[in-house]
Amino acid sequence: MAILITPETKLLIQGITGEFGARHTRLSLDYGTKVVGGVTPGKGGQFFEHGGQKVPIFNSVADAARATGAKVSAVFVPPPFAADAILEAADANLELVVAITEGIPIRDMVRVKRAMEGRSTRLVGPNCPGMVCPGPGSESKGGCRIGIAPGYINKQGHVGVVSRSGTLTYEAVFQLTTKGIGQSTTVGIGGDPVNGTSHLDVIKLFNDDPDTHGIIMIGEIGGNAEVEAARWIKANCKKPVAGFIAGATAPAGRRMGHAGAIVGGAEDTAAAKIAVFKECGIEVAITPSDMADALLRAAKAKGVTLS
Amino acid sequence: MNIHEYQAKALFEKYGVPVPKGAPAKTPEEFVNALAPLPEGPTMVKSQIHAGGRGKGTFTDGFKGGVKFCKTKNDAKELAGRMLGNTLVTAQTGPAGRKVQTVYFTTASDIKKEYYLAILLDRGTSRPVIVASTEGGVEIEKVAHDTPEKIHKVFVDPAYGLADFQVRELCFKLGFAGAEAKNAARLIRNLFTCFWETDASMVEVNPLITTPAGEVLALDAKVSFDDNALFRHPELVELRDLNEEDPKEIEASKHALNYIALDGNIACLVNGAGLAMSTMDIIKHFGGTPANFLDVGGGASREQVVAAFKIILGDANVKGILVNIFGGIMDCNVIAQGIVDAVKEVGLKLPLVVRLEGNNVVAGKATLAKSGLKLVSGDSMADAAQKIVKLVAA
Incomplete structure (x- = not known):
């Protein structure tokens, strides 16, 4: 068990023939992920070949989904066309679309998010490393790797990781695996101000997943998604949770405008978010090197076994 | 990207937002x-x-x-x-x-009353929000803190755009009447069109004023644009003023490096924004001060690492360097070679601590060891940060 995906998940790659998409499709195939189709408009009928595997390419997501039965896609399409690619996946009624693309205009995402309201398709990202559900093989091979995360650092197990940052996710996963603690699913929700799935959405899924015994939640300055999740955890989540917030030393106002302080409120800073984490019973990692240990402390306090 | 007031006002005029x-x-x-x-x-x-x-x-x-x-x-x-x-x-x-x-x-305008008006993205709802107040010409954060009831917000549905009733309601809340109300409504609608069509991340008018003649004018103008959307606004890119940017940040952007200068003395070179931010944090945690934020991205080349070292060393305050790389997909050995080449090319005399982890790390560490460079190796982020703080303090 895991959340949203399993090692059996069939995956489509939108933008499979681009350099970025192709590189990570090869890595996913090597990892043992079931990449069953690619989408590149105009290249339908061709094949993406790697390591003796032939992945059929389709002109549209709808064609690809119909032919392969896949319900999940990863978007590697360049920023000017990425919003359209996400909408295409939603229109084909996929269950899950994971947008890896970095640099999508905010206005495009505002419109995409509005268009997806009330639809059954879930969006993860954009500007995210994607998701990993580790497999049973050596270096967790045989799992489902959607996106750009390194597969080999994972290990099958029972910790859920959710994060806005790619490399900090790898840092957390690596610490866990080094200590012999495996993961159920790792979800990178992305660093953009307008994204699909939130911290809270993922936390709820981990909370309901019997296979997930503990959670690491990684956030950063800006917005209040981590605070929202923390408050929900305090009221509803019995599982041990460790948290980390990056950006305590980041200069104010570099990306956020002057007026942003009104709407963002006082919960925007690292210090404020860490204070809420503590108040909500989340074990705070003092440094990023402390993330796995923080979860171990939280698990010990609740008498929960992680591995 | 930010622009000057005079540029913002020219843009306002184009969209029918009156300015002096x-x-x-x-x-x-x-x-x-x-x-x-x-x-x-x-x-x-x-x-x-x-x-x-x-x-x-x-x-x-x-x-x-x-x-x-x-x-x-x-x-x-x-x-x-x-x-x-x-x-x-x-x-x-x-x-x-x-x-x-x-x-x-x-x-110089004859001012009857000052107001505050801004449009930006509300992250909570993922929608544009218009923020307005009868308390203009002062710091809006202070108004929000002391008298939050004087801040009015209108959330705009991207499917329908700004509705007339929303504008009317806002004008009533701000106390506009008669000709003033008509002029204010037109200004708000036009300002929203300007915000939306230019992919602005924020437009702020502080103060917005009324005159005894019933005019409503933007007395000041602050506009910034979403960098991700600049590709579709070449006419706005022309407005960029490089004089207003740190030369090191301009140089960094030429090499696709994400660099922000800070005022500390420990430079850092990291892959990934979250890891780069938390590298700054961990330096501070162990008693040092970070000199910069520098994210070399997920697939840094040898050339980028060399460029990054040159930019870091262009900061005279820098007394030591911490390299923190978690090579998920990128080969640690390529990064190690980049570091060795960079250090040889720039003739580094400052203490350097390198923490490498991830893909092909054994070969990467061997490359660093064989290079004969005077560098210190860190095992974890915490270990590396403590080492560089100690070396810089010595």
């Missing part, structure tokens, strides 16, 4: 021509820099005020001469201040 009559000048020779179209009488001179608090700022030669009211155009011309080329220090510029390279002359 004005013109910029970049040299003293341009003063006469800039002032010519303005009517004789009270005139404002405004220093054009990308920082707030200009009116309360002080120039490095002791001259006070980056925004001045003048009774005549002739006075305005004289004061402009004191501002242009002078360096203005405000609460937002830092002690070094900013050199004023453009002044902006505008007709």
Whole structure:
């Protein structure tokens, strides 16, 4: 068990023939992920070949989904066309679309998010490393790797990781695996101000997943998604949770405008978010090197076994 | 990307947002021509820099005020001469201040009342939000903190756009009536169109004013654009003023490096934004101060690592360097080779701590060891941060 995906998940790659998409499709195939189709408009009928595997390419997501039965896609399409690619996946009624693309205009995402309201398709990202559900093989091979995360650092197990940052996710996963603690699913929700799935959405899924015994939640300055999740955890989540917030030393106002302080409120800073984490019973990692240990402390306090 | 007030006001005019009559000048020779179209009488001179608090700022030669009211155009011309080329220090510029390279002359308006108006993205709802208040011309954060009931917000549904009833409601809340209400409504609608069509991340008018004649005008204008959307606005990219940016940050952007200068003395070079931010944090945690934020991205090349070292060392405050790489997909050995080449090329004399982890790390560490470079290896982020803090303090 895991959340949203399993090692059996069939995956489509939108933008499979681009350099970025192709590189990570090869890595996913090597990892043992079931990449069953690619989408590149105009290249339908061709094949993406790697390591003796032939992945059929389709002109549209709808064609690809119909032919392969896949319900999940990863978007590697360049920023000017990425919003359209996400909408295409939603229109084909996929269950899950994971947008890896970095640099999508905010206005495009505002419109995409509005268009997806009330639809059954879930969006993860954009500007995210994607998701990993580790497999049973050596270096967790045989799992489902959607996106750009390194597969080999994972290990099958029972910790859920959710994060806005790619490399900090790898840092957390690596610490866990080094200590012999495996993961159920790792979800990178992305660093953009307008994204699909939130911290809270993922936390709820981990909370309901019997296979997930503990959670690491990684956030950063800006917005209040981590605070929202923390408050929900305090009221509803019995599982041990460790948290980390990056950006305590980041200069104010570099990306956020002057007026942003009104709407963002006082919960925007690292210090404020860490204070809420503590108040909500989340074990705070003092440094990023402390993330796995923080979860171990939280698990010990609740008498929960992680591995 | 930020633009100057005079550029923002030109954009406002294009969208039908009324502003006082004005013109910029970049040299003293341009003063006469800039002032010519303005009517004789009270005139404002405004220093054009990308920082707030200009009116309360002080120039490095002791001259006070980056925004001045003048009774005549002739006075305005004289004061402009004191501002242009002078360096203005405000609460937002830092002690070094900013050199004023453009002044902006505008007709001084007769002010009946001041308001606040801004449009930006609300992250909670993923929608644009219009923020307005009857308390204009003051710090809006203070208004929000002391009298939150005086802040009005309108959330705009991207599917339908800004609705007329929403604008009417906002005008009533702000107390507009008669001709004023009509003018304010038109201004708000046009300002929203400007925000939406230009992919702005924020437009802020503080103050928005009414005049005894019933006009509603944007007396100040602050606009920034979503960098991700600049590819579809070449006409806006033209407005970029490199004089307002840190030369090191400009150099970094040429190499697709994400660099932000800070005022500490431990430089860091990291892959990934979250890891880069938390590397700064961990330096501070162990008692040091970070000199910069630097994210070399997910697939840094040898050339990028060399460029990154040169930029870091261009900061005279830097007393030590911490390299923190988690090579998920990228090969640690490629990074190690980049570090060795960079250090040889730039002739590094400062302490250097390198923490490498991830893909092909054994080969990467061997490359560093074989290089004969004087560098210290860190095992974890915490270990590496402690080592560099200690070396810099020594």
